[in-house]
Amino acid sequence: MRLIGLSDNLGQLRVEFAGCNMRCPYCVHIRQPMKEYSIGDVVDLAKRSESEDVYLGGAEPTLQKDLLPLIEGLHAAGKSILLKSNGMKPDVLEKALPFVKGFVIEIKSPLDDIPAIMELTGLSEERSTKYVSLLRESLNIAKKKWLRVWIRVIPEFIDTGTIARILPDIEDASEVMLYQFMSNPDFDLPFKGHDKPTPEWDEVRKLGEMLLEKVQKVRIVGVGGKLLLENN
Helix, strand or coil: CEEEEEEEECCEEEEEECCCCCCCCCECHHHCCCEECCHHHHHHHHHHCCCCEEEEEECCHHHCCCHHHHHHHHHHCCCEEEEEECCCCHHHHHHHHHHCCEEEEECCCCCCCHHHHHHHHCCCHHHHHHHHHHHHHHHHHHCCCEEEEEEEECCCCCCHHHHHHHHHHHCCCCEEEEEEECCCCCCECCECCECCCECCHHHHHHHHHHHCCCCCEEEEEECCEEEEEECC
16 A cells, blocks of 8 residues: 555544545645555554544545455454545445445535636546546445535635535535645645635634534634534
8 A cells, every 4th residue: 555644643543545536736645755555554553553543544545456455454453434535436435334434525616616626626627527426426425424524715716605505515414624725734735826824714714604504513624723613
């Protein structure tokens, strides 16, 4: 397996995979060095770890041919697994369903805005249209368990108008996490002229309040810290 990171801290074992089927212009992962690990390497670390939770993320885990055997090994070791994905391989999510606690799936823009998706993913128009279909399938699969929808708030693509168009696709998700763009330099490269946290914290909070129309819980992460919004 190709990994860009393997860590055991903060109460969670994090496995960060290399490789992606997108070329998002703000993504740090596609430029990071990678190392080869075996399934045994990761499972052995998990068994030694006091952490019960394992997060499988990075660029795109579902591209790894050893992902499902790894998930089965971690599950057999008694670990609670959260799998992140861009949603382009719903067949892998379906196969992982019996072994994971839940999923984290990113929505980049309204799914009816193909030009925006093309710009944000580096995909052609044909592949972007196919991606939307696969993403909707993945969201439906993930909702069978626990699902966090992850939204990176880049002002040109995520605002009050576009959030309203995203709402139908996130209904029945367990929670949404709004991430203030450029608030963590480990996550983002400068994009669209943004090289510092944007938009303002109060604007991100306003978007979170809109999301409560369809979900029970919204987590906001940025320079303002962490904020949890919940429906009563």
